[in-house]
Amino acid sequence: MDTAPRPVISATGLFTPEESISNEELVASFNAYVERFNASNAAAIEAGEVRPLEPSSVEFIEKASGIKSRHVMAKAPVLDPEIMAPRWEERADEDLSILAEIGVAAARDALARAGREARDVDAVLCAASNMQRPYPAMAIEIQQALGIDGFAFDMNVACSSATFGIQTAADYIRAGHARSVLVVSPEITSGHLNWRDRDSHFIFGDVATAVLVEEADLAPAAHWDILGTRLKTVFSNNIRNNFGFLNRAHPDTADTPDKLFVQEGRKVFKEVVPMVAQMIVDEAGRLGIDPQALRRLWLHQANAGMNRLIAQRVLGHEASADESPTVLDTYGNTSSAGSIIAFHLHSADLREGDTGLICSFGAGYSAGTVFVRKAG
Numbered sequence: 001m002d003t004a005p006r007p008v009i010s011a012t013g014l015f016t017p018e019e020s021i022s023n024e025e026l027v028a029s030f031n032a033y034v035e036r037f038n039a040s041n042a043a044a045i046e047a048g049e050v051r052p053l054e055p056s057s058v059e060f061i062e063k064a065s066g067i068k069s070r071h072v073m074a075k076a077p078v079l080d081p082e083i084m085a086p087r088w089e090e091r092a093d094e095d096l097s098i099l100a101e102i103g104v105a106a107a108r109d110a111l112a113r114a115g116r117e118a119r120d121v122d123a124v125l126c127a128a129s130n131m132q133r134p135y136p137a138m139a140i141e142i143q144q145a146l147g148i149d150g151f152a153f154d155m156n157v158a159c160s161s162a163t164f165g166i167q168t169a170a171d172y173i174r175a176g177h178a179r180s181v182l183v184v185s186p187e188i189t190s191g192h193l194n195w196r197d198r199d200s201h202f203i204f205g206d207v208a209t210a211v212l213v214e215e216a217d218l219a220p221a222a223h224w225d226i227l228g229t230r231l232k233t234v235f236s237n238n239i240r241n242n243f244g245f246l247n248r249a250h251p252d253t254a255d256t257p258d259k260l261f262v263q264e265g266r267k268v269f270k271e272v273v274p275m276v277a278q279m280i281v282d283e284a285g286r287l288g289i290d291p292q293a294l295r296r297l298w299l300h301q302a303n304a305g306m307n308r309l310i311a312q313r314v315l316g317h318e319a320s321a322d323e324s325p326t327v328l329d330t331y332g333n334t335s336s337a338g339s340i341i342a343f344h345l346h347s348a349d350l351r352e353g354d355t356g357l358i359c360s361f362g363a364g365y366s367a368g369t370v371f372v373r374k375a376g
Contacts, residue, residue, distance in 0.1 A: 019072055030195070125139055129156055129335045203332060204332055238267045296323060301326065355373045
């Protein structure tokens, strides 16, 4: 008889910022910046020395991405054509950092939903793509704020951080190193987004999620069995951010656009869709699961077109909103948190025995699959 610890998802948690920016608001701000730039550089533009900027539009944004709005931690400065970046007062080292604050909020939501106390948790993984600092680890700060006696560390696999974190947590439980692990993904993506870039200024939003992964014996009755996980990475420069402490070695380029989010969107679309779809089908086969029988797909929320094609290749038909729900329209791309938000908001209606897939994909390239089944 197999008595090895069996990892499950006991609950998830979500923190959503109060403020939201609509596409109409975003376009008005961006186009005001474009008008100012072109006016102030009129002579250079006329001489062919500077390229004029093109305005954005609601239609362009929604056709390119499917995004209609996004939540942010600081709306006014992002929309100010003179700033176009988040702004808030710097906190003292003794105060809880802003990234830890929203991570703690999501973690407490997950703990409450599972009926669990923080003292029951053994470890915290802060799995996110936009860390506030290199050290001390955000995870340890979250651990301390929650009052958890155990261990914690940060991990960054860009948009796949949460699924990589879930597999890591599950492996700790299988190995007997922990019985209850919080995977927290606080994503203040507004800080790394170039709000003055027409091709990407609409993409990202801020949020925080948490996933409580536990040994089955501890979990509440209404949990999710983890049937299997698979991770994959393939190096690519098509999604990149060159910001880091070594930028100090080249001060003349420390503030150039490549120190923020940069993407070759068409190349990403062409290369990632088949890679992820095949990865899902192959892993389903390894687990003895018919991919076309999956009740629901909770896919990474980056682009509506990508999700539509991936779901179609996996399910064998055009997926309905019920089969592949989206939160992209109101949350935007929230990096590692996207598939977890979709799971958090669109999983309660599934019945005992229903099988689904949490899947992420993004910079790296990185991709992660977590096949789950609803328990009674």
